[in-house]
Structures are given as C-alpha cells and as structure tokens.
Amino acid sequence: MNITDNNNESIIVSIKCTAYNHEKYIRETLEGFIMQKTNFRFEAIVHDDASTDNTADIIREYAEKYPDIIKPIYETENQYSKKDGSLLRIMNEASRGKYFALCEGDDYWTDPYKLQKQVDFLESHPDYVLCSHRYRKFYQNTLSFDNSILPRDFNKDFTFDLNYYILREDWVTQPLTCMYRASAFDSDYYMKFKNKKDLIFFYVLLKRGKGVLLNDCMGVYRIHEKGVWSGLSLKNQFISELQTTKSIYDVEHNFTAASMLKVFLQRNCNMFNSQIMKSELKLILSVWCIVVKYFKIEGIILIMHQLHLKIKIQKLWNKIVSIGKR
Structure with a gap:
C-alpha cells in the first residue's frame, strides 16, 4: 500500500x-x-x-x-x-x-x-x-x-x-x-x-x-467468544501456549528455552493439577501426552516433577475427605 x-x-x-x-x-x-x-x-x-x-x-x-x-x-x-x-x-x-x-x-x-x-x-x-x-x-x-x-x-x-x-x-x-x-x-x-x-x-x-x-x-x-485468544477453550489455550514455547525451544535450544518450558508447565499444569475430580483426569492425561510429544525427554522429566506434586495434592485431598466423613 x-x-x-x-x-x-x-x-x-x-x-x-x-x-x-x-x-x-x-x-x-x-x-x-x-x-x-x-x-x-x-x-x-x-x-x-x-x-x-x-x-x-x-x-x-x-x-x-x-x-x-x-x-x-x-x-x-x-x-x-x-x-x-x-x-x-x-x-x-x-x-x-x-x-x-x-x-x-x-x-x-x-x-x-x-x-x-x-x-x-x-x-x-x-x-x-x-x-x-x-x-x-x-x-x-x-x-x-x-x-x-x-x-x-x-x-x-x-x-x-x-x-x-x-x-x-x-x-x-x-x-x-x-x-x-x-x-x-x-x-x-x-x-x-x-x-x-x-x-x-x-x-x-x-x-x-x-x-x-x-x-x-x-x-x-x-x-469475548470470538477473540483470537479469549475465544479458545482452556485446553486449546494450553495447546497454543505449548506450541509457542516449542517454537522458541526449536530455534534456541538453550537455557532460556528450557526455563520457559519449566515456567510454562508450572503455570499451566498446576491449573490442571488443582482439579482433582476424576472427570478431569482424562484431560490431564491428554495434556501430558502433548507435552511428551513436543518435548521428549525434557517434557518427561518435568512431567514426573508435576506428577509428584499431584500425588502430594491427591494424598492431602484424600486425607481431608476421610476426616470429613468421620
């Protein structure tokens, strides 16, 4: 123009x-x-x-x-x-x-x-x-x-x-x-x-x-519902951010990219980990599959860390529920 x-x-x-x-x-x-x-x-x-x-x-x-x-x-x-x-x-x-x-x-x-x-x-x-x-x-x-x-x-x-x-x-x-x-x-x-x-x-x-x-x-x-970002579902927002982080990782292959991946997983996966309901487990598993697909070994290591946190949360939740039933 x-x-x-x-x-x-x-x-x-x-x-x-x-x-x-x-x-x-x-x-x-x-x-x-x-x-x-x-x-x-x-x-x-x-x-x-x-x-x-x-x-x-x-x-x-x-x-x-x-x-x-x-x-x-x-x-x-x-x-x-x-x-x-x-x-x-x-x-x-x-x-x-x-x-x-x-x-x-x-x-x-x-x-x-x-x-x-x-x-x-x-x-x-x-x-x-x-x-x-x-x-x-x-x-x-x-x-x-x-x-x-x-x-x-x-x-x-x-x-x-x-x-x-x-x-x-x-x-x-x-x-x-x-x-x-x-x-x-x-x-x-x-x-x-x-x-x-x-x-x-x-x-x-x-x-x-x-x-x-x-x-x-x-x-x-x-x-609003037709926004490029705000119109996406929670899962699709996660996937979009994951693809973006993967794009940086592919170009840089350095500590910065690894740091971004760690922060990304902590920011987004903790959101899923906070949902303990069984109905969310399928979604959480699908997200982990995406992480492994994109990041291979690095993703697996960070997933293990996140799963460790989830197990702790699950144990705490079960303890709270058991106390409430007494």
Missing part, C-alpha cells in the same frame, strides 16, 4: 491495528486513536483482514472523516490464516513511524495522552526498546470490568527484561499496551519461529533490550 500526503512533517508513531469481523467493537478502537493529543504526527494503519461483516465499511467511514490519521488497508483474502508472516510484512511496509504502537480491533485505549506519554519515555530513555502500561479487562458477555488493574503487583513504573518476562507467571505486556522502537524489531529473526504468537513477538523484541511498564492504566482488553 502506498501512503501519500502533502504534509512533510515526519510521522513519529505508526499505530498498527488489525481487525477481522470486529464491527461491534471497531468504532471504540478507532475513537481511541483519533482522541490522542500529541505534539507530533501519528498515523493509524488499520488493516481489515477480509472481514465478512461491516468492519471494512466502518473503517472506510473513519478513513474518509480523518484521512490524516486513519490509513486503511482492505484485504480480499485473509492474511492471518496463512501463518507465513504476510500480515506482519504488509503492516511493516505500510508503517512509517519511528515508533510502532499496537492495538487490535476489539481492544481500545482510554487515555488521550497515551501515545505522548510513551513517546516521551522512549525519547528520554534510548536504552529501552519497549514501553508498556497497565490495563483493564472487559467481559463482553456480562458487560462488566474485572475488578483488578493488570498486571497486578505494581504501584509504580517498573523496568523488566527478557528473563523477567519469561519467568513471571502472567504477562507484563499486551499488544494493546505496547509501543516499541521500529528499529529494534528483527523481522528476519522473528520469521525463524514457526509459531508467531504474541509471546514470540515480545520474546524477539526483548532480546534487543529492556522494557518499561508505566503505572498508568490506559487501555482495555476485551474478552
């Missing part, structure tokens, strides 16, 4: 927004872009990935009304489903900014100074590659917000690196919160990974430098 305009002032931030069948949500997303108050130029590259609803029409409406900000791309063939990096290439070729900000078409921003705050930080801290912030979850089925501001356990700006990102049991950053230096992202390295999920994206980025989490809450992550 060729983007031309008559303003010679440089674009500082390119917002990269991908949308697919987001007609219910895309207006709120686009409003979050146009409300931004900055002392620099920015653009929003809004990519409709061959939606079958009215998403493209809504994007077109905003592009006509705000041509200096909204730069649309309309596909006739879905690019995300190709899994070959086409979507990343298209978005990168269209984006002209020094910094890239991310927001998918079903999430939205709530602070009109979000871009300004993030640019100010990155301009004054050249050794950082990524600037993130806190956010809230919104549950579409109940039309309610989560009570917590995420990620939890922070009350001030916080610096993190790749090791912290890997070892923390919940993610420090989400796409809707992220701004990063365009020059810091190694697309060729990224393309080596078979699985190109968000975790891989941040893994590649943080290999180049550190990130900061601003304590400000400036966006909303929407949970």
